[in-house]
Amino acid sequence: MLPLVTQPAEAAQSTPTRPAAAHAALGSPGEYPAGAAARAVERVRSVWDDLAMCESSGDWHINTGNTFYGGLQFWQPTWELFGGLKYAARADLATPAQQIAVAEAVLQVQGWGAWPVCSKRLGLSDHTHLVHTVGIGETLSDIAADYGVSGGWQRLFELNRAVVGADPDRLVAGLVLTVK
Known part of the structure; x- marks a missing residue:
């Protein structure tokens, strides 16, 4: 089994800027007209901001010494396993866009359950198990x-x-x- 990005969220609950349905799997880029694909990517990126607000109060460069790093609170083995080292040694040292790129890889394998507390708070789900x-x-x-x-x-x-x-x-x- 793969390590997960899990940490109980301590931050205040964030309200998603778009409904959870807008964050569903996007399919392949060829399935959308050019403008729709760009809007779809924009929608997905906004959920990462909401998730970061919940996980780390929106601080993309947070390192509190608790073994979880960055705005999306990556556990170091997860960061490494999903290619984060091509960007930075730890998630807190990477840009938000780089953290999102790694998070999208995690999402493809583990679903929103990789962020169990905040994904639940934000109404993000895609698995019947947690x-x-x-x-x-x-x-x-x-x-x-x-x-x-x-x-x-x-x-x-x-x-x-x-x-x-x-x-x-x-x-x-x-x-x-x-x-x-």
């Missing part, structure tokens, strides 16, 4: 409570037994769990 990357010190109980998993940690363990292993108390940071 995933979470385990952080240092997290427990199944913590994660189940954060996501409101019906059945609590026991249900979360049941959903992820193959990933977690036999002992629900031995949760390793970096594991990607199916939450819903």
